Amino acid sequence: xxxxxxxxxxxxxxxxxxxxSSEGHHSVAVNDGxxxxxxxxxxxxxxxxxxxxxxxxMNGAEFRAKQRLDPRISSIPVVIITADGNAEGKxxxxxxxxxxxxxxxxxxxxxxxxxxCPADPSLALPS
Amino acid sequence: MTGFLEGKPRSGAWIYTVGxxxxxxxxxxxxxxxxxxxxxxxxxxxLVQHSSDVEEETQAMFSALQDAETGQRGYLLTGKPExxxxxxxxxGDVHRHLLAVEAIVEIPxxxxxxxxxxxxxxRKLRELQDTIDLRGRSGATPxxxxxxxxxxxxxxxxIRAICNEIKVKTRQRLDERIIEFRQAADVARRDLExxxxxxxxxxxxFAMLIxxxxxxxxxFEGRILESQADxxxxxxxxxxxxxxxxxxFRTPISVLxxxxxxxxxxxxxxETLKPADFDAPRRQADRLARLTETLLDVRRIASGHLDLExxxxxxxxxxxxxxxxxxxxxxxxxAPLSVSADQPVVGTWDRLRMEQVLMxxxxxxxxxxxxxxxxxxxxxxNGSAIVEVRDGGIGIDPKDQDRIFERFERAASVQNYRxxxxxxxxxxxxxxxxxxxxxxxxxxGQGSLFRVELPGSRGxxxxxxxxxxx
Numbered sequence: 001x002x003x004x005x006x007x008x009x010x011x012x013x014x015x016x017x018x019x020x021s022s023e024g025h026h027s028v029a030v031n032d033g034x035x036x037x038x039x040x041x042x043x044x045x046x047x048x049x050x051x052x053x054x055x056x057x058m059n060g061a062e063f064r065a066k067q068r069l070d071p072r073i074s075s076i077p078v079v080i081i082t083a084d085g086n087a088e089g090k091x092x093x094x095x096x097x098x099x100x101x102x103x104x105x106x107x108x109x110x111x112x113x114x115x116x117c118p119a120d121p122s123l124a125l126p127s
Numbered sequence: 128m129t130g131f132l133e134g135k136p137r138s139g140a141w142i143y144t145v146g147x148x149x150x151x152x153x154x155x156x157x158x159x160x161x162x163x164x165x166x167x168x169x170x171x172x173x174l175v176q177h178s179s180d181v182e183e184e185t186q187a188m189f190s191a192l193q194d195a196e197t198g199q200r201g202y203l204l205t206g207k208p209e210x211x212x213x214x215x216x217x218x219g220d221v222h223r224h225l226l227a228v229e230a231i232v233e234i235p236x237x238x239x240x241x242x243x244x245x246x247x248x249x250r251k252l253r254e255l256q257d258t259i260d261l262r263g264r265s266g267a268t269p270x271x272x273x274x275x276x277x278x279x280x281x282x283x284x285x286i287r288a289i290c291n292e293i294k295v296k297t298r299q300r301l302d303e304r305i306i307e308f309r310q311a312a313d314v315a316r317r318d319l320e321x322x323x324x325x326x327x328x329x330x331x332x333f334a335m336l337i338x339x340x341x342x343x344x345x346x347f348e349g350r351i352l353e354s355q356a357d358x359x360x361x362x363x364x365x366x367x368x369x370x371x372x373x374x375x376f377r378t379p380i381s382v383l384x385x386x387x388x389x390x391x392x393x394x395x396x397x398e399t400l401k402p403a404d405f406d407a408p409r410r411q412a413d414r415l416a417r418l419t420e421t422l423l424d425v426r427r428i429a430s431g432h433l434d435l436e437x438x439x440x441x442x443x444x445x446x447x448x449x450x451x452x453x454x455x456x457x458x459x460x461x462a463p464l465s466v467s468a469d470q471p472v473v474g475t476w477d478r479l480r481m482e483q484v485l486m487x488x489x490x491x492x493x494x495x496x497x498x499x500x501x502x503x504x505x506x507x508x509n510g511s512a513i514v515e516v517r518d519g520g521i522g523i524d525p526k527d528q529d530r531i532f533e534r535f536e537r538a539a540s541v542q543n544y545r546x547x548x549x550x551x552x553x554x555x556x557x558x559x560x561x562x563x564x565x566x567x568x569x570x571x572g573q574g575s576l577f578r579v580e581l582p583g584s585r586g587x588x589x590x591x592x593x594x595x596x597x
């Protein structure tokens with residue numbers, strides 16, 4: 001199972017992917033809502049969606065609206081990652097499962113992912 | 128927004144003061160003239176009473192004198208003492224009424240007649256008394272002989288004439304006063320008509336002045352409300368900017384924080400760190416530096432302290448360098464970036480500021496380009512350096528095309544595009560500082576062409592067409 005990272009900033013996607021990888025989580029990263037929907041429609045198994053809000057193309061709110069309407073993917077938990085000052089308000093508005101405010105704390109990010117996704121011990125870096 | 132108090136209406140106290148003073152003065156004049164007329168009316172009224180009194184008293188005195196003469200004649204003819212009783216009563220009345228006439232006569236010409244009247248009355252009374260005394264001493268014949276001398280009758284006629292003269296002169300005076308009164312009444316009527324009209328005109332003008340003053344005050348209050356609205360809009364823009372700026376800073380800090388965590392973990396696991404591991408933090412550190420510089424530029428430009436350091440440089444070479452630096456970003460956005468800047472375009476400009484302009488324009492083209500190709504051209508034309516950046520992105524509605532060059536303004540949705548609304552404003556200010564200009568041709572949904580013209584170029588003037596680009 002993968003964590004689907006949706007963020008238009010390549011460095012953000014890379015940093016999150018590397019961190020999750022070091023914790024034994026597989027991830028797929030895309031840069032907007034369109035690519036995320038394409039990815040999900042292709043059947044990529046996803047246990048959690050980390051969703052940025054402000055993106056060119058299809059933004060986070062538009063993606064969330066489409067995801068909720070599609071019964072095949074509507075049950076996938078969504079946690080928004082945003083630099084928006086009103087992150088909690090946006091989370092309530094979009095009825096998501098959680099919110100992580102940028103700048104993100106690595107430990108909180110990892111513990112949030114762990115709630116939804118099992119780690120793959122073979123992937124984690126050897127301690 | 129500044130200077131809105133310039134239109135502040137004066138307090139208006141002088142309008143009220145002058146207006147009220149004029150109206151008050153007019154009312155005082157009207158009242159004074161009315162008082163004069165009322166006084167004339169009183170005078171006439173008093174003169175009517177006086178004339179009546181004078182006429183009454185002179186008539187009464189003359190009648191009493193006739194009564195006394197009647198009593199005298201009765202006694203002279205009959206010798207009966209009872210005829211003397213009415214005589215005595217009448218002589219008393221004569222004295223009383225003569226005193227009254229002497230007291231009340233005012234008209235100088237009449238007063239001049241009073242001594243003569245008194246003398247004649249005294250002479251008449253003495254003549255009556257003399258005949259009565261003669262009748263008592265010598266009988267009827269000598270007394271009647273004295274009466275028949277007609278002296279007494281002549282005195283009576285003279286008294287009658289004087290009484291009539293007094294009455295006529297008094298009436299003449301009354302008539303004169305009545306004429307004066309009528310004239311005064313006419314004046315008073317004209318005063319009231321003219322003064323009333325003037326008062327109405329003044330009141331109307333005063334009301335107009337007050338109305339105008341109140342309108343000016345309402346306009347001023349309207350401007351204050353507009354200024355308050357402007358202030359509210361400025362505060363809203365500031366709040367939005369602070370929110371967006373915070374957002375802009377959070378993302379690179381987030382990357383730095385997570386990347387550092389990743390590097391620490393790698394180190395702890397004994398992995399060897401590679402130079403590429405530091406690319407992301409370096410990019411984000413650069414991004415933070417640019418954000419900081421952008422904020423500092425706002426201050427520099429707003430305070431007029433944008434100091435340029437011009438040097439001879441090749442804008443085409445700088446364009447190629449900037450484009451190369453932004454290729455990874457263009458690739459990430461799936462927006463192919465083509466560069467046409469083969470010929471040197473040399474001029475004297477501030478290299479860092481030109482780099483900033485090119486970076487801003489290209490970054491925007493990639494950001495708003497929706498993955499469509501971005502064309503970047505630099506060439507010389509008519510002694511000017513021309514920079515053109517064309518994208519096939521979301522475009523800009525014509526109504527927003529002036530606004531996007533203003534500070535904190537942005538046309539694109541904040542739900543899709545990050546940014547502080549400063550890039551194009553800074554571009555415009557930097558280009559203007561080089562005596563150049565920046566323009567845009569665009570339509571909503573049809574991409575944009577930004578064009579910068581910088582004077583003072585020495586380059587090969589051979590602009591490449593779109594077909595030649597890349």
